[in-house]
Amino acid sequence: MSHLFFTFLTLLLADQQPHKTDGSTTAEMDVLTAPQGWRKERIGFPLGFAPTLPYTGFEDIRFAPGWSDEKAEDFWSYVFVWYVDHDPQLNTASLQRHVKLYFDGLMETSDAQVVISSNSDPVDYVGHVVAKDAFFTQDKMQLNFTVRISECAAQQKYLVLFRLSPQKPQHAIWQALNQVEPTIDCAHPAEP
Structure with a gap:
């Protein structure tokens, strides 16, 4: 539970950290842009709470202003991107496994339930995860999500x-x- 406290503290302080957006290097630049008031965080792979995710790179996160307020309409609403060095070669089954690993680790559980379906485009997915909210309410919650996969040819990411x-x-x-x-x-990566 101590890493949850550290993560929460990091979320509260993340907005005070300087971030460059001039494109000088990926280690210094924001990969996501968000409206004013959204908090930000960056975590390098391997993720401390999900070290078996098979990526190198980092996760860039943006939290809605009411993310931590269970009475807010944007409670638990956030966006993150995995900025990775190699083609993740995700399909519905592998994405489902990776989302489960992520939320099992984040919520310190082993029973996160993930449902994912392919959208009309093979690189777009929709789904939801049901897991215990280990940060705030301690109750089970359902997070709906969308996933979009893109290739950044110029950056080879x-x-x-x-x-x-x-x-x-x-x-x-x-x-x-x-x-x-x-x-x-x-x-989007070219279709096979």
């Missing part, structure tokens, strides 16, 4: 972009989540 909220996709928070975009110009 890949983006795996997640948007998450307990709110249904019709809720206004999804408009705000969709405003959080990569700062890097990337395209």
Whole structure:
């Protein structure tokens, strides 16, 4: 539980850390842009809470202003991107395994339930995860999410972009989540 306290403290202080967006190096630049008031955090792979995720690179995160307020409409609403060095070669089954590893570690559980389906585009996915909220309420919650995978040819990197909220996709928070975009110009990988 001590890493949860550290993570929470990091989230509270993350907005006070300087971040460059001039594109000088990926270690210094923000990969995501978000509206004013969103908190940010960056975690390098391997992730401390999910070290078996098979990536190198980092995770860049943006938290909605009410992310930690269980009475707010944007409670637990956030966006993160895995900025990775190699093609993640994700499909529905592997993405489901990776999301489960991520949330089992984040929530210090082993029973996160993940449901993912492919959208009309083979690199877009929708789904939800049901897990115990180990940060705030200690109750089970469902987070709905979308995933978009892009190749950044100029940088020789890949983006795996997640948007998450307990709110249904019709809720206004999804408009705000969709405003959080990569700062890097990337395209979808070519279909086989």
